[in-house]
Amino acid sequence: MKILALDSSGLVASVALVENDNLIAEYTIQYKKTHSQTLLPMLEEIRDMVELDLSTVDAIAVAAGPGSFTGLRIGSATAKGLAFAMEKPIIPVPTLEGLAYQMYGTDAVVCPIMDARRNQVYTGIYEFVEGRDRYDMRVIKERCAVSFDEIAQELNGIGRKVIFTGDGIPVFKDRMGEIMQAPYLLAPAHRNRQSAACIAALGSIYYTQGRAVSGAEHVPEYLRLSQAERERSEKQAQQDGGTKEESPQQVQRVIYRRMTPEDVPVISRLEEETFSMPWSQQDFLDMIGRKDARYYVAEQDGKLLGCCGLLMAAGEGSITNVMIRPGMRNRGIGTEMLRHLLAEGDRAGLTAYTLEVRVSNAAAIHVYEKLGFVSEGIRPGFYEKPAEDAMILWKR
Amino acid sequence: MQTENQCSDKDITILAIESSCDETAAAVVRNGREVLSNMISSQIDLHTLYGGVVPEIASRKHTERINQVTGEALAAAGMTLQEMDAVAVTYGPGLVGALLVGVSFAKAVSFASGIPLIGVHHIEGHISANYIDNKELEPPFVCLVVSGGHSHLVRVRDYGEYEILGRTRDDAAGEAFDKVARAIGLGYPGGPKIDKVSKEGNPDAIPFPRAKVADSVYDFSFSGLKSAVLNYLNSCEMKGIRVCQADVAASFQKAVVDVLVEHSMQAVRECGSDKFAIAGGVASNTALRAALEKECAARGIAFYRPTPIMCTDNAAMIGAAAYYEYCRGVRHGYDLNAVPNLKLGDRVQGSPGLV
Numbered sequence: 001m002k003i004l005a006l007d008s009s010g011l012v013a014s015v016a017l018v019e020n021d022n023l024i025a026e027y028t029i030q031y032k033k034t035h036s037q038t039l040l041p042m043l044e045e046i047r048d049m050v051e052l053d054l055s056t057v058d059a060i061a062v063a064a065g066p067g068s069f070t071g072l073r074i075g076s077a078t079a080k081g082l083a084f085a086m087e088k089p090i091i092p093v094p095t096l097e098g099l100a101y102q103m104y105g106t107d108a109v110v111c112p113i114m115d116a117r118r119n120q121v122y123t124g125i126y127e128f129v130e131g132r133d134r135y136d137m138r139v140i141k142e143r144c145a146v147s148f149d150e151i152a153q154e155l156n157g158i159g160r161k162v163i164f165t166g167d168g169i170p171v172f173k174d175r176m177g178e179i180m181q182a183p184y185l186l187a188p189a190h191r192n193r194q195s196a197a198c199i200a201a202l203g204s205i206y207y208t209q210g211r212a213v214s215g216a217e218h219v220p221e222y223l224r225l226s227q228a229e230r231e232r233s234e235k236q237a238q239q240d241g242g243t244k245e246e247s248p249q250q251v252q253r254v255i256y257r258r259m260t261p262e263d264v265p266v267i268s269r270l271e272e273e274t275f276s277m278p279w280s281q282q283d284f285l286d287m288i289g290r291k292d293a294r295y296y297v298a299e300q301d302g303k304l305l306g307c308c309g310l311l312m313a314a315g316e317g318s319i320t321n322v323m324i325r326p327g328m329r330n331r332g333i334g335t336e337m338l339r340h341l342l343a344e345g346d347r348a349g350l351t352a353y354t355l356e357v358r359v360s361n362a363a364a365i366h367v368y369e370k371l372g373f374v375s376e377g378i379r380p381g382f383y384e385k386p387a388e389d390a391m392i393l394w395k396r
Numbered sequence: 397m398q399t400e401n402q403c404s405d406k407d408i409t410i411l412a413i414e415s416s417c418d419e420t421a422a423a424v425v426r427n428g429r430e431v432l433s434n435m436i437s438s439q440i441d442l443h444t445l446y447g448g449v450v451p452e453i454a455s456r457k458h459t460e461r462i463n464q465v466t467g468e469a470l471a472a473a474g475m476t477l478q479e480m481d482a483v484a485v486t487y488g489p490g491l492v493g494a495l496l497v498g499v500s501f502a503k504a505v506s507f508a509s510g511i512p513l514i515g516v517h518h519i520e521g522h523i524s525a526n527y528i529d530n531k532e533l534e535p536p537f538v539c540l541v542v543s544g545g546h547s548h549l550v551r552v553r554d555y556g557e558y559e560i561l562g563r564t565r566d567d568a569a570g571e572a573f574d575k576v577a578r579a580i581g582l583g584y585p586g587g588p589k590i591d592k593v594s595k596e597g598n599p600d601a602i603p604f605p606r607a608k609v610a611d612s613v614y615d616f617s618f619s620g621l622k623s624a625v626l627n628y629l630n631s632c633e634m635k636g637i638r639v640c641q642a643d644v645a646a647s648f649q650k651a652v653v654d655v656l657v658e659h660s661m662q663a664v665r666e667c668g669s670d671k672f673a674i675a676g677g678v679a680s681n682t683a684l685r686a687a688l689e690k691e692c693a694a695r696g697i698a699f700y701r702p703t704p705i706m707c708t709d710n711a712a713m714i715g716a717a718a719y720y721e722y723c724r725g726v727r728h729g730y731d732l733n734a735v736p737n738l739k740l741g742d743r744v745q746g747s748p749g750l751v
Binding site for chain 2: 034036037038039040041043044054069070073074076077078079080081082083084085086214215216219220222226227228229232
């Protein structure tokens, strides 16, 4: 598998080529020229230097945000142009995950901070856990735009040793000394900026998880609305008596975590609204108590948006539930939630996954196919109310 | 300057991309004159919410749409990317963030496909729209380019050779239309709205000034006119006089048209040209078209204008301009950057004959 990767989300322009577990080339600069002048000439240099035949590339990984709006667009538009001409997919890799992955294997928690102006940082909190044959990176706090103080408090609450990385370090170094109670260390020069090699390495993993999208589908994840949209929605919120408009920015702040007993009453109510044959509260409580089950929820601002879960047996995961709150569907929340569930399954050593879906549920089938599931047959009359065949899907 | 024609007998087909403002556009054009497809994805409804183009929103929408629009252009032309002789893209002038989407995308397409890249000047594109709709038009001629962002009086000496005779010193003509439209409550986009309302108004109702620029006979200044309209509205309000929207619109429009026509005719006369063309968004203004048509006819000058769709921002015009650049041997490197204030006639990179 050959992955070409680009990162122009911040001060650095970086291009890399990774084949399987080998870094074939990486070209990174941090210089005053605009990314528009450097990114493609750097790729051209790499292509010529390693005699790369572009048709052998499987996918283009790109640092998909957050970051400088213009920088993100130069990277994304370049990736989209490559995808268009090469007819290859794009693997969007969150910029902060790319930064955090450079600290691979540390037992500290990793906190990348990027200067987001307006007194904020783009940040998240990550840790490494031992997986099958390598460390897996796990999200403790999903990417977001907050004040440095807010993320510092969160790190103090976790109480573990922290490694900071990213171009926010010089901006917030003094504040760190004032506010951090948890022990912290700073990443050195060769690890504290974006690197396309990291985007490629993570991109390879995400590619096998079915997270690639078409060139047409890909857009950067800004984590912020434009100023004009923000002002307009604030104005409208005032006019509407304080109710805030649902914005894409908020959708991006969805967090995915394990289901707890406290979630069950709400999940059960949503289940009743969604399905003709809902699971009861007791069904969910039984399941989340089992060692061979994994249940995840999606949550936004304290509001549960959906859940999914699987049962494990003989190295295979049987997905028992997938549910998204009405009004929140078709926003990629289900897809992202399932990715977290499958990643959890992978960590538990699962090698295959299966599920059933009503044959008429095209939207759900599309999501499963995007995640790498393939139809392997029909189970006639599996469903009741109304009676319908089930499609059996497998991801192996 | 070397102008050896490199397109003597073979057909040249160009994929052109335009994203300088609020339209994401792609087109396939053959030999600079024949439009095989022309796709435009307009964001105007979105920007109307904000009373004008919001650069950040425009850039985001371009990023969302550019692959689809480009794919649709090739599909509508019934051709594949590999059949293209060049990939052309607007690299200035325009909104820098918006331009960068098209430039980055086009460069990557060119790089990955091995098809040569040609950067095109947006205004040269507008002028070249005339080649599409007027097959017999050839340089030299004089052209008035008026749009939301530009007001230029240009002498087109040859394909790709431009001499700026006059330009606006402050607001572009289209900008003045937008601002006046907002002031009299017509909203965005101002040009078409004022054009429409003016038909019901008296163009001689209010004597707005026809501004002259002291040291240049061809330069324009519209900010004084805009201020005059705003002052008129204020004084009516203070005196409690009801403002007739249609009369203000018609009188303002007449003042703009008078100045544009007068300067244009003077340029045609002094250049000794027998051909005159208009281009740009404001070129579809009906009063301006009518006045120029009449003045040209009276002087025995051939008058050329693009169809209204070719007056708006589109990629076919970029493909037309790119063809003549292609013939002159212009090719750009992958360090091509967006140049938001690119001057007409400037060639930032890719000198003719050097590739």
